[in-house]
Amino acid sequence: MNYFLHLLILVGLYVILAQSLNLIMGYAGLLSLCHAAFFGLGAYVYVLLVVALHWPFVLALPMSVLAVSLLALPVAFVCLRLRGDFFVLGTMGLQMIVYTVLYNWVDVTQGPYGISGIPKPTILGWEARSIPAFCLLTGVLAGAVCLFCYRLSRIPFGRTLRAIRDDELAAMAIGKNAAWFKAVTFSIGGGIAAIAGALYAGYVSYVDPTAFTLEESIFLVAIVAVGGAGNLRGPVIGAILLLMLPEALRFVQLPDSVAPNVRQLIYGVLLIALMRFRPQGIGGQYAFD
Amino acid sequence: MILQFIADGLCLGFVYGVVAVGFGLIYYSTRVFHLAHGAVYMLAAYSLYLLLAVLNIGLIAAIPSALVIAAGIGIGAEWAVYRPLHRRAASPSVVLISSLGLYIVLVNLVAILAGNEPRVLRPGIEKTVAFGSVVLTRIQIAQLIGGVAVLSGYWFLMERSRLGRLCRAMADNPDLLGVLGGNEGQLRLVAFALGSLLAGIGAVFTSLDIGIDPYIGFPMLLTAAVACIISGVGNFLAPAVGAIALGIIQSVVVYYTSARWQHSVTFVLLIGFLLLRPEGIFGIKKRLEEM
Numbered sequence: 001m002n003y004f005l006h007l008l009i010l011v012g013l014y015v016i017l018a019q020s021l022n023l024i025m026g027y028a029g030l031l032s033l034c035h036a037a038f039f040g041l042g043a044y045v046y047v048l049l050v051v052a053l054h055w056p057f058v059l060a061l062p063m064s065v066l067a068v069s070l071l072a073l074p075v076a077f078v079c080l081r082l083r084g085d086f087f088v089l090g091t092m093g094l095q096m097i098v099y100t101v102l103y104n105w106v107d108v109t110q111g112p113y114g115i116s117g118i119p120k121p122t123i124l125g126w127e128a129r130s131i132p133a134f135c136l137l138t139g140v141l142a143g144a145v146c147l148f149c150y151r152l153s154r155i156p157f158g159r160t161l162r163a164i165r166d167d168e169l170a171a172m173a174i175g176k177n178a179a180w181f182k183a184v185t186f187s188i189g190g191g192i193a194a195i196a197g198a199l200y201a202g203y204v205s206y207v208d209p210t211a212f213t214l215e216e217s218i219f220l221v222a223i224v225a226v227g228g229a230g231n232l233r234g235p236v237i238g239a240i241l242l243l244m245l246p247e248a249l250r251f252v253q254l255p256d257s258v259a260p261n262v263r264q265l266i267y268g269v270l271l272i273a274l275m276r277f278r279p280q281g282i283g284g285q286y287a288f289d
Numbered sequence: 290m291i292l293q294f295i296a297d298g299l300c301l302g303f304v305y306g307v308v309a310v311g312f313g314l315i316y317y318s319t320r321v322f323h324l325a326h327g328a329v330y331m332l333a334a335y336s337l338y339l340l341l342a343v344l345n346i347g348l349i350a351a352i353p354s355a356l357v358i359a360a361g362i363g364i365g366a367e368w369a370v371y372r373p374l375h376r377r378a379a380s381p382s383v384v385l386i387s388s389l390g391l392y393i394v395l396v397n398l399v400a401i402l403a404g405n406e407p408r409v410l411r412p413g414i415e416k417t418v419a420f421g422s423v424v425l426t427r428i429q430i431a432q433l434i435g436g437v438a439v440l441s442g443y444w445f446l447m448e449r450s451r452l453g454r455l456c457r458a459m460a461d462n463p464d465l466l467g468v469l470g471g472n473e474g475q476l477r478l479v480a481f482a483l484g485s486l487l488a489g490i491g492a493v494f495t496s497l498d499i500g501i502d503p504y505i506g507f508p509m510l511l512t513a514a515v516a517c518i519i520s521g522v523g524n525f526l527a528p529a530v531g532a533i534a535l536g537i538i539q540s541v542v543v544y545y546t547s548a549r550w551q552h553s554v555t556f557v558l559l560i561g562f563l564l565l566r567p568e569g570i571f572g573i574k575k576r577l578e579e580m
Contacts, residue, residue, distance in 0.1 A: 031382050081563045084381050085322035086522070089514050090563065093556030096511070100553040214507070218389060225386050258401045265397040271390030276373055279383045289380035 005135045009203060011243055012138035013196050018223045018235030019149045020192035025221070026229030026286050027153060028185040029165035033217045034075070034091040035193055037098035040212025042068045042194025043201040044102060047115050050201075057121035061198045065191045072190030076183035095214050102209040114208025121202045128202070138199055145192055150232050152188070161185060162230075165286075222267050226274060228284020237283045242267060293423050294544040295537055300429040302536020303436025304494045306529035309513035310443055311487030313528040315363075316517065317460040318480040321371050322381065324388040326513065327506030328395035329366070329485045333359035333492035334501040335399055338410050356489040363485025364478055366391060371481075372474070392506070400503040407500040415498075428498045439490055440529050446483075447525045456480060457525065508552055515555050519562045521569030530570065 021035045045064035049055040055063070079090040102109050109115070121128045121137060128134045152158050164171040164178045172178050201207050219242070227238020246263045254262055280287040308330060315323045336358040340351035370391050374384050415426040425433075447453035459466050459476055467473050491509070495501075512535055513528070520531035535555055542554045562569065 029382075031385065078560055078563055081567050082518075085316075085385055086514075086518055088322070088385060089511070089518065090559065092511065093515070093559050097553050097556050097560075100550065104549045218393070221386070221389070257405070261397040261400040261405075264393055265401070268390045268393030268397065272370060272387050272394065275379070275383050275387040275390065276370075279379065287380075288382035288386065 002131045005131045007243070007247065009131070009135050009138045011239055012135070012142040013200055013203075014220075014223060014239040014243055015142045015236055016145045016196040016199070017193055017220055018227065018239045019145050019232075020189040020196070021220050021224050022229055022235045023149060023152065023185055023192070024189040025224050026231070026234070026284065027158060027161045027165065028182050029286070029288075030182060030186070031088050031221065031288070032079075032091045032186070032189075033088055033214065033221060034095040034098070035189070035220045036212045036214070036216035037095045038068050038072060038190035038193035039197045039200070039216070039220075040102060040207075040209065041071060041098060041190075042197025043207050043212070044109060044197075045194065046198035047118055047201045047207055048108070051115060051118060057198075057202070058123055061121075061195065064198050065194045068194035068197075069187045069191035072187040073183055075190075076186035077179070080179055080182055092214060092217075095217050099209055099213055102212065109209070112208065112210075114206055116206045118201050118205040118207070120205070121199075134203055138203075141195060141199065145195065146232060146236070148192075153232075157181075219267075222271055224281070225288075226267065226270050226281055228281030228286075229288070230280070230284050230286025234281055234284035238281065241282070290422075291541070291544060294540045296423045296425060297429070298537035298540025299533065300425070300432045300436075300536075301540060302533035303432050303440075304491050305509070305512050305516060305532035305536050307436055307439050307494070308488050308491035308509055309516040309528035309532040310440065310526065311484040311491070312510070312513040313517050313525060314447075314456065314487070315480055315484035317522075317525060318456045319367075319371070319375075319459070319477050320381070320384075320463075321367075321375075322385045322388060322514075323366070323481075323484070324385065324510060325366055325370075325391040325395060326484070326488055327510030328392045329359055329362050329506075330488040330492045330509050331501070331503060331506035332362055332395060332399065333485075333489035334496035334505065335403060335408075335503075337493055337496055338408055338501060342408070342410055352493055355493060356486055359489025359492070360482040360486045362395075363481040363488075366485075367478055367481040372477070375477070396503050396506065403503070405503060407502040409500045410496050426498070428494070432494045432498070435490070435494060439487070440526075443487070444526050452479065453525075460525075511552075512555055515559045518559060519569050521571035524571050527569075527571045 017035065017039060021032065024030050024032045042064050045067045046060050049060040049063055050057070075094055079087055079094065082090045103111055105111065120134070128137045160171065160176055161181055164176060164181055168178050200211070223238035223242050224235050225238070226242060227236065228234025245266060246259070249259060249263060274281055312323065312326050315321060315326065333355050337351055337355040340346050340354055341348065370387050371384065374387060415428055417424050417426050418430065447456065455466070455471055455476055458471065459473065463473055466476070495505070513532065516531035516535055517528045520527035535558070538558065539551050539554060543551050
């Protein structure tokens, strides 16, 4: 039972990450390979507040969201100076820089040793210590994030964003500041990824930089691209599918040394096949054009 | 001491340069942002390992065979993945995600077949030659001479031959090339073969020098792509200049700080260029509607 709940927590975390990346990838149409960096920055800001300054969860979580949103804004303006393929390269570069800083700034992040002993989240005296309790917390937050993303896509902001994605020149011609809308979306997406970062740190009670690599960013892009971008259900489908894949592979009895490679091989093939035959993904609306 | 680091950086820069012009050739002429170029580079190194250390055929036979394999993989990638997308006029993002998928597939295939652990092609210590205070290994001298030779050959091919003119024409306007009687499909295959051959040459230079593992391709690819941006997008030979500069800067950064920051300096430089000179060293400013 706990194993099943553990999987549910993972799905919840990745639904949050995938929904936030979908805002950037699906609604703003910006293929971004630095989402794991926002995820990691969120986790580290949260951990430093909780471990070094003993802040409670209810304060540390919004603070890390705010910090990452503010950090994401200048990042967006720098990367948005590039277009298309080179924008993707710029975000990759940023991902590498954040990873290197987390890894090498030993005084603050303890670098490769990581930070351990992170307390479980406590909300007004209720501590999410047991796995069912943590599952409930993750479920509530994931639900809230889904609702937020759904609302965001319905209000004028979301419609403007899609208009810019589909025809930037036309949107600018009717007076929409495209760069500003994209940058704000980047910032909101980064902030939501920080929620997942804080939850992740609270759940495994240990963080180190190797959880926030470029491979992780690629995995997140794969979730959104496989599940589908541009609507609410796509990222959820992608998160469930790609997280259940390694569990399904357990039954095939692969040797441990190649199991991660087989999993990656499968999602690589999925990406190629979907882009060839169904670029909008399994349940998505936006076909990356 | 600093001279030694600059010399090492120059050797590294020539290897980067060869891979970067290959990436640039593919990107400019076919508009495919070929992330799997990194995988082709890695596969060429593994082919060389297979031929040299496992099958024990000599260096003279192994190097050309590895290069042919690299070109073959490039042709295979175009034929199996990119051509169907090109026929459908797929968007750049779709092509890029496919390329990412192809990179993941190739790297993990090698990891499953050959293992994740590093391999060394030629054990032992390389003989060195001293030039005053600068000491270079024989393979580094080969990198310098080979790099200059390959880049000059490439310059001649692109600027002076019919093939180069066709590639530049395709980069400029692929539809017009077809109208004027060029065979676009065939030329794309040639661009992929030639670009992958250049990646293979880079891989031969590095793998004879240091160890290889399935993940060596990505840092190389990122450096090559950054070299293309900072040199200015559009010029076929310019990436070599950016790549040599990156090699020297990476090496000098190791001298002043430590090897931990060697790869992030590439991206700091990229961001610096984006802020101060987004069109690159040799680039021309473009407006949104021209892209």
